[in-house]
Amino acid sequence: MKRRTFIKLSAVSAAGMVLPLQLEGDVAAAARLKPSTLITPNADFYILQIGEPAELDAAAWRLVITGLSEKRIPPLRLEDITAMASVTAMRTLKCIGDPIGTEQMSNAVWKGIRLRDLLEKVGPTPEVKVVVFRCADGYHTAIPLEDAMREDTLLAYEMNGEPLPTEHGFPIRLLNPGHYGTKNPKWIMNIQLAKEHESYWEKRGWDPIANVKLATMIGTPSEGEAIPGGKVYTVSGAAFDAGNHGGIKKVEVSIDYGQTWEEAEIWAKDTPLAWVLWKWNWQVPEKSEPVEIYARATGNSGVTQDEIGIQVEPVGATGYHMIDAAIVMP
Structure with missing residues (x-):
């Protein structure tokens, strides 16, 4: 039997109260995600x-x-x-x-x-x-x-x-x-x-207002990673808008240069003032070839990231995050 764990999160009720939320998940699977936890440990928080x-x-x-x-x-x-x-x-x-x-x-x-x-x-x-x-x-x-x-x-x-x-x-x-x-x-x-x-x-010369723009980050795979062909690989990351677009509505992933998009699962979230964590299980083709993986987010305001970024009120969005990787066969 696989070892399992409960990942402790928190959620905000309609009344504004912070409520405990638990997601059951496989320990090994969670460890393969990046970020792998909703809360960043102090030692890992950027400085x-x-x-x-x-x-x-x-x-x-x-x-x-x-x-x-x-x-x-x-x-x-x-x-x-x-x-x-x-x-x-x-x-x-x-x-x-x-x-x-x-x-x-x-x-x-x-x-x-x-x-x-x-x-x-x-x-x-x-x-x-x-x-x-x-x-x-x-x-x-x-x-x-x-x-x-x-x-x-x-x-x-x-x-x-x-x-x-x-x-x-x-x-x-x-x-x-x-x-x-x-x-x-x-x-x-x-x-x-x-x-x-x-x-x-x-x-x-920096922006005097410094509003956070709608942004998405791919954590896995990393740049240049070799991805095994013929298997399921979990693409994962985070998205954030600091509430400037009403929070994150959805995250999508593309592996065909943005021609089609697949909606990812948002597996951890709290308030719009905190990031959301997402993942997408990809059935990798059975052939060796380079691949570009794109990720984009849509805010609750309806604004969606595009390839080069957009300028809209009250604050815009960054361009897609793109990762170059390679599918490899044994």
Whole structure:
């Protein structure tokens, strides 16, 4: 008898509650998928910053809120923040500079506070247009005040049930849904309420809004992989739109240069703010030949990725992810 396991996931009910969900699956089969788990372990979560990670002492760290506010509050200790009403949520982060199909995209369960709960303690004045984040590594960025006041914009202090690892922003980082990692700063030291701000990457010509585009990644097969002919091979990967197209409706795979498409199975998902994982079982032909494998996603808005990417409101889509592989016979 094959060894089997229950893969623990979570789902969101119509009432907005996070509910447990279990999928029965074969251990060996799940291990062949990539990603193989809905939650990325902390050790495998992608890391990117402008320099070395900032190593901060929790006992000495303080968060200072400055700028255009109705009142001032003393610098906040970490324990002041963790004592506030907390929120636990699953979120995927993706790098703005991530070439199509590479792996600077990961998913975790985070715990923190709503940013608006903190800002309401000081009261932004009517002149405030942006909220600026200044970080211990010298990085700085800003988001619109209306984004900062959204219910799902968080200051996170835990990641997958553990205190934020140093490389992921200990003790506090921002989770700004719908936006690439440039707008989710780490090692926050100062929050400033301002009329305007030119952020670190905007000064260097990068997109000042940084909305996540509809994207799909093929995890298996890898580039150049030899695929056994005459057998069933599972093509797998992830798709993500950060909720900018209402979440992922479906993923499709093509092995004939995009002439026909087969719908993949979405085998793991949570909220539109987290990626979906998909798989497609392919009966591989019994002949040796090169093959190109394409994957594309369609959002709940109706937008579907095309070969070169598309520009539509509110935010576009990347081009297909394509993998070159080879069918080989024994």
